Amino acid sequence: MQFSSDVENIFTQAEIEDILKDEQNFYIEHAEKNWLNRYFKVKAMANETQVPSIVSSISDMPHGSSNFKKSKTEMYAIKAIQASEWLETLHSAIQSLSSIEQELVELKYLRKRNDGSRYSDEIIYPQLYIGRKKYYKMKREALDILGRKLYGAFSERGYS
Secondary structure, eight states: OHHHHHHHHHSOHHHHHHHHHHHHHHHHHHHHHHTGGGHHHHHHHHHOOOOOOOOOOOOSSOTTSTTSOOOHHHHHHHHHHHHHHHHHHHHHHHHTSOHHHHHHHHHHHSOOOTTSOOOOHHHHHHHTTOOHHHHHHHHHHHHHHHHHHHTTSSOOTTOO
C-alpha cells in the first residue's frame, strides 16, 4: 500500500493513466504484429508438406562443426514442428479469453474472406450482436490480454 501512495505522490493521476495506456498499447501492438498478423504464414509453415531434394553430402568435418551442413529434410521438419508449437501457444492464449472475445479474435484475425482479405470491424460487431463502442473496447481488452500472455513466449526469429 505504501508503494501505491508513493507513486501517486510522484505522478499525477493523468500521468499514471498515460503510462498504463502506453503499456496497454505495447501489448496490443505485440499481439497484432508478432502473433495475429503472422498467423496465416505460420499456419502454412506448419502444414507445409514440401519435401526438399534428398541429396547426401559427405564431409570430413565433425557433426558439431559450424561448417557442417544440416540436412534440408531435417530443417524442414524442425521448422514445421516449431510452427506447430507456435500455433498451439497462440490457440492456448486465445482459449483463455471469454467466449465472445475468442469469437471476436477468430473473426477478425484468424479467418479471411473469399477474396483473401480480412473482415472489417463493421462486419464483425453486428455478427457478435454488440455495438460499435463496446466492440472496440472489447477488442482492445482482448488484444491486451493476448499480448501479455504471449509476450516472451517465443523468440520472434523465423516467423516474420
